[in-house]
Amino acid sequence: MKVKDIVHLLDLTVYSGEQGLDREVTGGYVSDLLSDVMGRADTGQLWVTLQTHKNVMAIASLKDLSAVLLVNKQKPDANTAEQSNEEGIPILGTTMGAFEVTGKLYELIR
Template sequence: MNDNDPIVLAMQVKEIVQALELKVYSGEEGLDREVSGAYVSDLLSDVMGHADTGQLWITLQTHKNVMAIASLKDLAAVILVAGHKPAENTVEQSNEEGIPILGTLLSNFEISGRLYELIKNR
């Protein structure tokens, strides 16, 4: 399996929210978006260049451009790690775009590890 191939998981954002006990900050309308996989990165240009449609973006970046990139790349949702909270204008943008911003207290490594366990057999 190519690492970056879009995979059909037949899994929606809300199922992952439930399984990993994620907090939903905004963009509730997008909770039934289909998830194709996940991409972990804190570098915006890297996500612009390499993330694929439908992926969950795991990051500790709360930079104002995060939602712009999520929207351009048509990502399923953004997961902010380590208790990072989105800024007010990011929340607004997330609601407008219908792309959820989710949160966890776990680190990049641990939430990725758990999510990988969850989807590897799908």
């Protein structure tokens, strides 16, 4: 399943990195601890978090994640969105909390 399919099915906002909407999503990882994501997330996964600062994109890029999904109406910082555009890794948003949106994601991509 592609990032754009998930955006459509879960009615997500696309904040940045539109050119990466065709990336393939191979799974998901949910965490707000950056070292946890660094150590345990894997290539192609969609990262669900409430962290909005620029280091999120450094990790998404280093780990070759497919996209970042911000929960609870969080929006990316300006320099975070900028790096997302440069890397072509989309930042998405939802009004849902992590529990709810992760449940829906799991049904879609498990």
